[in-house]
Amino acid sequence: MFDLSGKAALVTGASRGLGRAIALAFARQGADVAVNYRGNASAAEEVAGAIRELGRRAATIQGDTSGGREACEAIVKAALDAFGKVDILVNNAGITRDDLLMRMSAEAWDEVIDTNLSGPFWMTRAIARPMMKARSGRIINMSSAAGRMGNPGQANYAAAKAGLIGLTKTTARELASRGITCNALAPGLIETDLTADLPEAASEALKGMTPLGYIGSVDDVAAAAVYFASDEARYVTGQVLGVDGGIVMGA
Numbered sequence: 544m545f546d547l548s549g550k551a552a553l554v555t556g557a558s559r560g561l562g563r564a565i566a567l568a569f570a571r572q573g574a575d576v577a578v579n580y581r582g583n584a585s586a587a588e589e590v591a592g593a594i595r596e597l598g599r600r601a602a603t604i605q606g607d608t609s610g611g612r613e614a615c616e617a618i619v620k621a622a623l624d625a626f627g628k629v630d631i632l633v634n635n636a637g638i639t640r641d642d643l644l645m646r647m648s649a650e651a652w653d654e655v656i657d658t659n660l661s662g663p664f665w666m667t668r669a670i671a672r673p674m675m676k677a678r679s680g681r682i683i684n685m686s687s688a689a690g691r692m693g694n695p696g697q698a699n700y701a702a703a704k705a706g707l708i709g710l711t712k713t714t715a716r717e718l719a720s721r722g723i724t725c726n727a728l729a730p731g732l733i734e735t736d737l738t739a740d741l742p743e744a745a746s747e748a749l750k751g752m753t754p755l756g757y758i759g760s761v762d763d764v765a766a767a768a769v770y771f772a773s774d775e776a777r778y779v780t781g782q783v784l785g786v787d788g789g790i791v792m793g794a
Contacts, residue, residue, distance in 0.1 A: 545773035548573030551626035552772065553619070555579040555608050555666060556636030558586040560735040561685065564761035565633055565768045566590055567597075572769055574631065575600040577622035581607045581636070600626065608636045608662030609654070615665035623673060631681045631772045632670045634663035634707075641696045652699045659703035660710070667714055671723075680723040681772045684711045688731040688787045704729075708783055715781030724780035726771045731787025733759045754789035 552569045556562040558580035566576045567590070576594050578601060580587035591601035602625035606618040622629050637659045640651035663684055674680030689697050690704025707727060714725040732738060732749045738758070741749075750756060764786045770776055771784070785791050 545572055545769050545775055547631075547769070547772060550574040550630040550772070551577070551622070551628050552631035552633065553577040553579065553604075553622040553629045553670070554633040554635055555618070555662070556581070557633075558583045558590055561730070561733065561761050561764055562633070562635040563590050564765040565635060567593055568762070568765035568769050569631070569772065570594040570597045570599040570601070572773075573599065574772075575626050577602045577604050577625055577629070579604045579606055579608070579618055579622075579636070581605070602626070608634075608666060609658040611661070612665050612668070615662065616669045619666065619669040619673075628677065629670055629673065630677075630679065631683070632666060633683045633685070633768060633772075634666050635685045636662055637685060639697070639700050641700070643696055644698045647698060655699035656703050656706075659700065660706045663707055664710060667710070667725075671718060674723050675718065675721045678722045680718075680721075681776075682711075682714060682718075682723065682725040683768055683771045684708075684725070684727040686711070686727040686729040686783060688729055688785060688791050691729055691783070691785070691791045711783065712781045719780055724771075724776065726776070726780060727783045728764060728767055728771070729783050729785045729787060729791065730764050731759065731785065731790040733761060733764060733786075735761060749790075752790055753787070757788065759786060759788055 557566040557578040587603040594601035687704040689701040711727040
């Protein structure tokens with residue numbers, strides 16, 4: 544497997560779901576991990592404890608990435624204070640506020656855009672300077688199959704995740720000369736808290752659209768994140784990797 548020994552990672556929204564799986568996968572490969580969370584301190588501490596049991600350092604950092612520039616800068620500063628550096632940033636924190644286009648409220652639109660798109664922008668802005676100074680870094684953005692193909696009832700979510708792909712490619716171009724890569728993961732139907740509430744009919748329909756025919760696990764996504772974070776991916780930047788069972792196949 545890929546070796547992340549000596550690396551320090553910051554994972555947003557890491558108290559549960561995909562973020563938790565990614566944080567633990569990084570630790571298993573030797574990285575120290577800063578666990579960012581918004582409100583569930585006990586869950587974040589559980590993740591940090593599991594990281595320490597793996598023999599790695601862990602820090603829990605409370606902060607809401609939807610809070611704008613100052614909030615994101617504070618999260619990055621706390622991670623830098625904990626480890627002295629951040630080699631890997633995973634912009635994972637995300638929410639859904641689903642509704643049909645004609646019924647979607649302004650609040651539902653703004654909340655999702657603020658968390659799923661503006662948050663990663665400000666986190667990337669905050670981490671860029673220390674990474675540029677180090678002339679090295681890995682930025683991984685959590686997009687979605689919905690951002691590549693659209694999804695009824697998710698205009699806000701799909702728009703944010705599609706925007707995140709544009710942010711990924713632009714960041715990759717702007718920071719490449721400093722040895723920093725930026726890539727995106729685009730999961731499909733994955734077993735998480737966000738998909739647990741899907742009606743059975745909707746879940747079965749999505750499985751039917753997925754060529755592999757089953758729901759993926761958080762570990763499937765975490766394995767791809769480990770690759771992007773590793774030295775083996777040093778020549779990979781500006782890419783979008785679908786971990787989606789084949790639901791989106793592009794040229």
